[in-house]
Amino acid sequence: MASDRTRAFDRAVEMSGRLGGLLDAPLRERGLTTSRAAVLTALHHQGPLVQRALADLLGCSPRHVTGLVDTLQDDGFVERQPHPDDRRAILVELTGHGRATADWLGRARDRAASELFGGVPPVELATFAAVAEKIITRMS
């Protein structure tokens, strides 16, 4: 039925909206936003990166990365280092504080996951994730 799909679609949209709000508050307490947190996570997983690489990873403009890194640097989460081989480029890397915050982000993710999905039967959880994965693919 088309209406079943529409219902699923509406839930997905509703969920999206609320998820944003849910994640915002704890991030804000640490001086982060969704996109700033994404920078920290990227650096945590990949190690030091050139700004251009960050733009590609985050799917945003290089100009935007400049701004994100600016504030992240002002707040002591990251440092800019000259690139050893390319004098045009700049390596962005986590500070100790940045690393600690990235760790916290990981734990916060697990915590949020448990709060939201705790008690959902494993089979349903798997189905949910599989369907989500499918429509993510269709949106790619």
Added chain:
Amino acid sequence: MASDRTRAFDRAVEMSGRLGGLLDAPLRERGLTTSRAAVLTALHHQGPLVQRALADLLGCSPRHVTGLVDTLQDDGFVERQPHPDDRRAILVELTGHGRATADWLGRARDRAASELFGGVPPVELATFAAVAEKIITRMS
């Protein structure tokens, strides 16, 4: 397992991000954004509303509604009418163009739902919607 929950959580977050992007493009073509479209949909479902009611429905500040209605009015989607009983208040209502656009929004939703969830077995669809509904509740 905590990791199953984390996987589901990650899918939910990823889905959220992509959903936003998916919906943006067609809206933009019609001179709309997500929040402007939300105004049209609210008016379409509820009939003419006072701006304060819109702010409550959308969960945003009255000031923000002023801005949304301003541009929506400039673009011919809505009209401001004096409230018959309360001279402080303003009734916002859809124009013909606004109504037609709200109709289109409804059809676009159904179309998107079919494209994303088409071919997903009904049982999985129902489970997806049910789990989504559950976590929406937990986020409320």
Added chain:
DNA sequence: TATTGTTATACTCTATAACTATA
């Protein structure tokens, strides 16, 4: 005194275009 909407101000996300320094 409480409420509706607006003016004023500000912060964040995000983009494009033009420019500098380097490759």
Added chain:
DNA sequence: TATAGTTATAGAGTATAACAATA
């Protein structure tokens, strides 16, 4: 000539605070 990052500019989302008119 192509690339990395920055300056300049701009539009959207969103908020609070102060203020007007009205209830």
